[in-house]
Each structure stands twice: as structure tokens, then as C-alpha cells.
Amino acid sequence: MESHPLYQQVTDLMRSVSEDVILPYFQNLKQSEIEEKSPGDLVTVADKLSEEKLSEGLKRILPEATIVGEEACSKNPAILDNLSNEAVWIIDPIDGTGNFASGKTPFGILIALAEADETIAGWIFDPIRNRICHAFKGHGATIDGQRATSSGKVMGKPKAALATGFMTPEQRAKTITQATPHYEIVPIPKCAAEQYPLLASGDHHVTIFERTLAWDHAAGILFLNEAGGKACRWDGTPYRPSNDTTGMLGASSPKLWEEARQIFDR
Numbered sequence: 001m002e003s004h005p006l007y008q009q010v011t012d013l014m015r016s017v018s019e020d021v022i023l024p025y026f027q028n029l030k031q032s033e034i035e036e037k038s039p040g041d042l043v044t045v046a047d048k049l050s051e052e053k054l055s056e057g058l059k060r061i062l063p064e065a066t067i068v069g070e071e072a073c074s075k076n077p078a079i080l081d082n083l084s085n086e087a088v089w090i091i092d093p094i095d096g097t098g099n100f101a102s103g104k105t106p107f108g109i110l111i112a113l114a115e116a117d118e119t120i121a122g123w124i125f126d127p128i129r130n131r132i133c134h135a136f137k138g139h140g141a142t143i144d145g146q147r148a149t150s151s152g153k154v155m156g157k158p159k160a161a162l163a164t165g166f167m168t169p170e171q172r173a174k175t176i177t178q179a180t181p182h183y184e185i186v187p188i189p190k191c192a193a194e195q196y197p198l199l200a201s202g203d204h205h206v207t208i209f210e211r212t213l214a215w216d217h218a219a220g221i222l223f224l225n226e227a228g229g230k231a232c233r234w235d236g237t238p239y240r241p242s243n244d245t246t247g248m249l250g251a252s253s254p255k256l257w258e259e260a261r262q263i264f265d266r
Helices: 007-025 045-061 070-075 077-084 097-101 169-179 192-201 214-227 254-263
Strands: 034-038 041-044 066-069 088-095 108-115 118-126 131-136 140-143 159-163 184-186 206-209 230-232 248-251
Touching (some): 007 045, 007 108, 007 131, 041 045, 041 097, 045 070, 045 088, 045 108, 066 077, 066 214, 070 088, 077 088, 088 097, 108 192, 108 214, 118 192, 118 214, 131 192, 131 214, 140 192, 159 169, 159 192, 192 214, 192 248, 230 254, 248 254
Parallel strands (some): 066 088, 159 184, 159 206
Antiparallel strands (some): 034 041, 108 118, 118 131, 131 140, 206 248, 230 248
């Protein structure tokens, strides 16, 4: 089991920004420190400040890499054009902002390192648990330094967490109808930084995402795949950070992925 050469530096940075910026605001936000970027899409002062600190730190760690952060892209969508650059840091400073703004968990920091539109390393940090999930392409995945292995074992009905919020009403109804006979439908955590570890641990078995933005998914998809699960586009093609199409299927094993692909008529 081998971590990415920058594993410890990035992990230390995430912990530092969490302690100095994110946690002091948790359950301590003023209403004036919460904004709505679009209906239902929140951003807080902690998101903005933590992205600034993470960007500064990552630039020091790997000066030649481009920075693509969620909040910077919200202000300047042209930054998204950099996702296929030779070396790119992809940052979600607080994934699960809706939970964070409500004073609830889960939420986390997501960082991915991509090269030529392929994710090669990912970090998922849970500030409350102080848990770091990491993946290095071709070298496996770890949780707090211990190998993460997704067995895909199922006791009873498989559990499906279906992120249908960005679907049309017709798509949502069809998805629920198709899932109900085959799965125990469980609530989504509203946080990709939690959803991917839940799949890898076997607490969830299948998930569907409609919106597939790079900062939400690049790190998590690599983590799940390196742990032995499977996450990719519906047609089986790999996830690429610059691809802005919708729709993705994830499962805690390739077998469960194939079964789900047959169940959901996409």
C-alpha cells in the first residue's frame, strides 16, 4: 500500500485549515455569513476563507499546478476550462455546506489532484471525526492510514442512497419506482465526502448522482474505485473532471454496479 508522495503535506494542510477556519464557524455562523449562490445552493464565509487558505497552501506544495476551487469557479466560471490542464488541484472547501450552515454533520473537505484530466490522487477529510480518506491511482485507498477495502457484502436488501435533487420530477419518479422492489432506499447524507466512504464501508451499496461537478466527485470516485468499489458514468466510461455531463452510478462492488445498471433504465 503506497500513499501519494504529497499525502502528508496535503493532509496536514486540511487539518490546519479545518482547525483554524472551518471548525470555529461550525454552529457559530451569523445569518449574514450565509449566502445563497442559487436556489438551495448555499455558501458561507467559512467556505470562502477555507478555499483561500487551501489554495495558498496547495500552491506552495505544488507551484506548477493550477487551482480549481468551487467558490472561485462560482465567481468566474472560466476557471473550469483549466480542469484538463497538465496538473490541477480541485478543491471543495466545505462539502455539505447545507449541513454545515445548519449546524449539522456530515461535512468535509475534498481535494483531488488531476493530471491531464485524470484524477491521480484524492483526499477526503472529516473535520469532526478527524478522519482522512486517501486514494492514489493504482496504489489503493486508505482510511487513517489503514487499507480501505470495499467487500460489497450485502445482508438482506442492498441499501441505495439516491441523490435525486437535481433530476426532473419525471426522472425522480422513475428512479424511485425502479429502485423500490430491489433496494432499501436510505436517506442521502447530502455530502459526497460522506457518501463515498459509506459505499466503501458497505453501509451503503448503491448511489446515483445526477450533478457530477469535479469538486464534489473527483476525489470520492477515485477513493471508491481504489477501495474495490465502482463509480463511473452510466455507460461504463471513466469519470473525467472536465466532463460536465450529468449522471453517474456508484456501488460498493463491480457486481453491485452491474446489477444496478440493469435495474435503472437510463
